[in-house]
Amino acid sequence: MSKLHREHVDVLIVGGGMIGLSLSILLAQQDRKVMVLEQHVQPQLTDELALRVSALNDRSRQVLKQCGVWQRIKNHRSGPYNSMQVWDKDSSAHIEFSAAEVDAEDLGAIVENNVVEHFLWQRAEQLGVKIQQAPQWQLLTAGNESHSAEVQLEQQLVTADVLVGADGGRSKVRHWAELPLTFWDYQQQGIVANIRTEKPHQGIARQVFLPTGPLALLPTPEANTVSIVWSADQAFAEQLLAESPARLAKWVESESGRVLGECRCESAVKAFPLRMQYARQWQQQRLVLVGDAAHTIHPLAGQGANLGFGDVKTLAEALGSGHLKALDELQRKLSAYQRSRKAETQVMIAAMELFKRGFGTANPLLKGLRAVAFAIPNRFTPLKRKLAEIALG
Ligand SMILES: Cc1cc2nc3c(=O)[nH]c(=O)nc-3n(C[C@H](O)[C@H](O)[C@H](O)COP(=O)(O)OP(=O)(O)OC[C@H]3O[C@@H](n4cnc5c(N)ncnc54)[C@H](O)[C@@H]3O)c2cc1C
Incomplete structure (x- = not known):
């Protein structure tokens, strides 16, 4: 030897x-x-968004x-985001906060x-x-x-x-x-794809809570492209993954309430088990x-x-x-x-x-409660400020 x-x-x-x-x-x-x-x-740099x-x-x-390395990353490609919108598809629960509310230039950056x-x-x-x-x-x-x-x-x-x-x-x-x-298994898959949108995202990170799991629309450095992370419950994730990327984009469009207008998927679609x-x-x-x-x-x-x-x-x-x-x-x-x-x-x-259970439940009583609970942070600035501070790190 x-x-x-x-x-x-x-x-x-x-x-x-x-x-x-x-x-x-x-x-x-x-x-x-x-x-x-x-x-x-x-890892090598590519022209298209990862x-x-x-x-x-x-x-x-x-x-x-x-x-x-930050300047090199920034010079290559990164997208600052300056506000966040989180809402619930099935109720009036809604939270929104911006960098301006915490005297910051932005809340962070989306990087590949x-x-x-x-x-x-x-x-x-x-x-x-x-x-x-x-x-x-x-x-x-x-x-x-x-x-x-x-x-x-x-x-x-x-x-x-x-x-x-x-x-x-x-x-x-x-x-x-x-x-x-x-550990616990969330029984969800994180489905990721890049979606072209009719309306520009304006640097807003959005998240909508759906009965099938939260859907995030992250603003990429391209004004009309968002990176989605759909943490979909297992059965629904399998259904989404079996469909075409074009159909996935239509789901994103309707489930997000057409907040960014028409959606098209121009990338591959991948899924990660969530745990x-x-x-x-x-x-x-x-x-x-x-x-x-x-x-x-x-x-x-x-x-x-x-x-x-x-x-x-x-x-x-x-x-x-x-x-x-x-x-x-x-x-x-x-x-x-x-x-x-x-x-x-x-x-x-x-x-x-807390967030997942607060927004993620389908129980009608809890749905009513969360609408009230999340309406408070949206109006009560110190609480929103706290949420923004968590986001800022
Ligand atoms: C769908 C999704 C969306 C996410 N979005 C966000 C987000 O918006 N913001 C955020 O902060 N986080 C996010 N995360 C989490 C984030 O991606 C991870 O926390 C982060 O990538 C962890 O980095 P890491 O270096 O610890 O691990 P990894 O990225 O997993 O890196 C581990 C490295 O170790 C190497 N390795 C593994 N095994 C071996 C071995 N046996 N020998 C040698 N090398 C090995 C791998 O090749 C890899 O390079 C997201 C996660 C998912 C699944």
């Missing part, structure tokens, strides 16, 4: 999505030696600025995930982060007081003072460490989780990646610039990170559930 090539890094990050890559940059900026293992190649987009709040944008990843990847490499394409690897140990964490690639043994699982909702790192998970999950423990020895590996939430308020960027900022700050070899000191830092981020994640999950 040929000899393994050994390499030691301060931090090894498994997963080069938006969250793993942005963390690698903040750590490299602290003069850490960082490696990222990613199963795919660098299907996967994220509504990023201002806090996430600040993280991307700190990484030195692959554009963000492309520029983060480029920047990480410029800072000396080694991004290793590794579809196959094996986690050998999460380390201890005297030993580093160890991951074996084909001909290479990588050792690290800290091992970060940023490998998404189906995290192999989390699974390997057997970190306990709380809420969070790891009850985010760390073990030298191993720690970030982003979707630690939590996935319902996309109805578009907060998944925003939570992940919050993890990145807090973890980079918690690790600081000191050395990471002493296990008790490292665990103190990781515990502080876990405490702070778990608290915010749980609040967000609870808020999503």
Whole structure:
């Protein structure tokens, strides 16, 4: 058997999505030696709008600025959104708020995930982060007081003072460490497509709650194109997916009350199973989780990646610039990170559930109640302000 090539890094990050890559940059900026293992190649920029987009709040944008990529993303393609409208198809429940109400220029920006990843990847490499394409690897140990964490690639043994699982909702790192998970399946599919609309979206992020699940219409950088996320109940999702994209667009048109006029679908249609999950423990020895590996939430308020960027900022700050070899000191830092981020994640999950149940019910009594309840925030500015602050991050 040929000899393994050994390499030691301060931090090894498994997963080069938006969250793993942005963390690698903040750590490299602290003069850490960082490696990222990613199963795919660098995402490329395309002329047409990608299907996967994220509504990023201002806090996430600040993280991307700190990484030195925001201007590149903005110059390429991104769409600021300046107000939000949320309503219920079956009642008068309605909430609307704008950036002006919170003295902000906008509420955030819609970005394509692959554009963000492309520029983060480029920047990480410029800072000396080694991004290793590794579809196959094996986690050998999460380390201890005297030993580093160890991951074996084909001909290479990588050792690290800290091992970060940023490998998404189906995290192999989390699974390997057997970190306990709380989850429930929403029995919904998130259907995504890009829809051309007769009327311009005017930078408004819209969401309509339907008996079949919430439908979001996100304003893309193109004035007459919205990116939809329809979190449709399983049976209805299957029906929608069996139909043509043209028919889907007609559903969007009618279910949104023709708010943007006639709709046409000019893209592929994709679906993602929706599941809420969070790891009850985010760390073990030298191993720690970030982003979707630690939590996935319902996309109805578009907060998944925003939570992940919050993890990145807090973890980079918690690790600081000191050395990471002493296990008790490292665990103190990781515990502080876990405490702070778990608290915010749980609040967000609870808020999503409240919103989903408040708007999502078909029970006539609750429908009446929610119409009253949601009419209050729309009139009562301090409450709306609070909602806008959550949106801003
Ligand atoms: C329909 C939908 C709409 C959404 N809209 C929004 C929104 O508007 N705003 C928002 O904030 N969030 C939104 N989200 C959530 C957001 O997409 C995720 O929270 C975010 O992409 C998580 O990023 P991540 O880097 O943690 O994980 P991922 O994006 O899943 O990245 C994980 C990376 O790890 C790699 N990887 C996985 N396994 C391995 C392995 N074994 N070896 C090596 N590499 C591996 C993957 O290739 C990938 O690059 C939405 C989600 C869905 C489903």
